[in-house]
Amino acid sequence: MASVVSTRRDALDVAAVRRDFPILRQRVHGRPLIYLDNAATTQKPRVMLEALQRYYSEENANVHRGVHSLSGRATDAYDAARETIRRFLNAADSREIVFVRGTTEGINLVAQTYGRARIGAGDEIVLSEMEHHSNIVPWQILCEEKGARLRVVPMTDAGELRLDEYESLLNECTRMVAVAHVSNVLGTVNPVAEIARLAVARGIPVLVDGAQAVAHMPVDVQALGCDFYAFSGHKVLGPTGIGVLYGRRALLEAMPVYQGGGGQIASVTFDRTTYAALPYKYEAGTPNIAGVIGLAAALDYVTAVGLDRIAAYERDLSTYAASALSGVPGLRLTGTARERAAVLSFVLGDVHPHDIGTILDREGVAIRAGHHCCQPLMRRLGVPATARASLALYNTREEVDALVAALERVREVFE
Amino acid sequence: MTPELDDLYQEVILDHNRRPRNFRALGGGRRAEGFNPLCGDRITVFLTVDNGVIADVAFQGSGCAISKASASLMTESVKGRTVDEAQALFERFQQMITAPADAAVESLGKLTVLAGVRQFPVRVKCASLAWHTLRAAFDARDEVVSTE
Numbered sequence A: 001m002a003s004v005v006s007t008r009r010d011a012l013d014v015a016a017v018r019r020d021f022p023i024l025r026q027r028v029h030g031r032p033l034i035y036l037d038n039a040a041t042t043q044k045p046r047v048m049l050e051a052l053q054r055y056y057s058e059e060n061a062n063v064h065r066g067v068h069s070l071s072g073r074a075t076d077a078y079d080a081a082r083e084t085i086r087r088f089l090n091a092a093d094s095r096e097i098v099f100v101r102g103t104t105e106g107i108n109l110v111a112q113t114y115g116r117a118r119i120g121a122g123d124e125i126v127l128s129e130m131e132h133h134s135n136i137v138p139w140q141i142l143c144e145e146k147g148a149r150l151r152v153v154p155m156t157d158a159g160e161l162r163l164d165e166y167e168s169l170l171n172e173c174t175r176m177v178a179v180a181h182v183s184n185v186l187g188t189v190n191p192v193a194e195i196a197r198l199a200v201a202r203g204i205p206v207l208v209d210g211a212q213a214v215a216h217m218p219v220d221v222q223a224l225g226c227d228f229y230a231f232s233g234h235k236v237l238g239p240t241g242i243g244v245l246y247g248r249r250a251l252l253e254a255m256p257v258y259q260g261g262g263g264q265i266a267s268v269t270f271d272r273t274t275y276a277a278l279p280y281k282y283e284a285g286t287p288n289i290a291g292v293i294g295l296a297a298a299l300d301y302v303t304a305v306g307l308d309r310i311a312a313y314e315r316d317l318s319t320y321a322a323s324a325l326s327g328v329p330g331l332r333l334t335g336t337a338r339e340r341a342a343v344l345s346f347v348l349g350d351v352h353p354h355d356i357g358t359i360l361d362r363e364g365v366a367i368r369a370g371h372h373c374c375q376p377l378m379r380r381l382g383v384p385a386t387a388r389a390s391l392a393l394y395n396t397r398e399e400v401d402a403l404v405a406a407l408e409r410v411r412e413v414f415e
Numbered sequence B: 001m002t003p004e005l006d007d008l009y010q011e012v013i014l015d016h017n018r019r020p021r022n023f024r025a026l027g028g029g030r031r032a033e034g035f036n037p038l039c040g041d042r043i044t045v046f047l048t049v050d051n052g053v054i055a056d057v058a059f060q061g062s063g064c065a066i067s068k069a070s071a072s073l074m075t076e077s078v079k080g081r082t083v084d085e086a087q088a089l090f091e092r093f094q095q096m097i098t099a100p101a102d103a104a105v106e107s108l109g110k111l112t113v114l115a116g117v118r119q120f121p122v123r124v125k126c127a128s129l130a131w132h133t134l135r136a137a138f139d140a141r142d143e144v145v146s147t148e
Ligand SMILES: Cc1ncc(COP(=O)(O)O)c(C=O)c1O
Pocket: A039, A040, A101, A102, A103, A104, A105, A132, A134, A135, A180, A182, A183, A184, A209, A211, A212, A232, A373
């Protein structure tokens, strides 16, 4: 069947992709919706919506509990989803896939289990200057409780982490390195494999916040060499309220439990509880079954389109957008790292990003304006806020052109 | 441009954004800080009250055009009024910017230019930030140390 595959046939067919996303047909203020806020959350393909519908209308039952056949079917679908996610991340074992609510809960889980057990007074946790609050605050809470402290890897003005500084921060007190794979403000793709290599060589575990990566590039946790990897389903075409924490098995085995409850135990008496094997040990209570099944459907979709193809398409679109935006008088892109995902933050003269957001919205263009949950980064950049256009596989050059045209409207208002 | 946007970004508002009035620090009086965590707007309102009358009021900070213009217009419209009058004005201002888009606009003097905010519910907080901060400043104590 396979013949010569031309590069043309290999490219992503954006018109076909767009047809898979019902919401993109919508109009806003009488104009076609141009959704450029994908770093906040992505839109959902029909196959994902149908998977949720099918689960609730044909398979709904609790998992791992019932002897009846419906429960068996729900359990099968749930277990199959875990295997889909293992494959998606290329984890060695599906028991290394723990379901959580999202990236935020994944990081909190590690801080509250591994962190509480292994991090103490005088210990250090290394983060970067570009972290999202959800990769800062859980560590801060731990530091306050334990008397540990945060060390921060600085970045260059272009938005690249200073690896030399990073390496010099690693010492015998370092107990954890936690870093974003892709910055949700600058778009910088951090060299996490290199970051992990330097830490692991010193016996320091590495957590990667993958929230902004998984929808835009292939991720292989074994190749990255990290110990933990967290992401949110809603940022990769899946439902809200479901996310994944990958953890290396030896670490997950050794760590204490997170929450207590049903579904996670081997036996309970009033004297003592023994816990179930991985991954159930970390999944107390009825899980978000529909979310898990929806997430697997979303990842199947992404995989079918092809992450390499998506990455190539977005790289091209992002380059186009960066050059189109640079042509807008007074516009300055924040974040010019060499390795960048399709996240474009900018400021426009002294127009506040909030005003940009409002005017763009009336043109049908949805972007985000604000600090993007990165206040320390905003301080580093010396701005109170930025405007951010973040692209996904269904965005087009025409939409980028519409963004640029709408920015002209902003300039007209504020001259 | 849509008519709603023309309503929101009226020339008066853009002018107050470009050249905010009473944009400075005041020493010796009361002060309060306001913060809108959603968009990162920050404002400090300075106030001197004499016998229940607002003798002087000023502000500093960074924010969007709506929050800056609203703060600027607020300082102009409360200076010389009693604290109680200013409180009552805030109530009416709040009603004006949260009224349904098709409701009649009651005249609030200069502040009336901000009525267009009602068509942009997510921007209401920007317009009211300065007022909430003013109210906090009413409750603050006189500072012992003056700035600079
Ligand atoms: C880099 C990064 N980390 C973490 C998060 C938190 O994700 P969630 O809110 O889905 O837990 C986000 C989402 O905004 C993000 O962009």
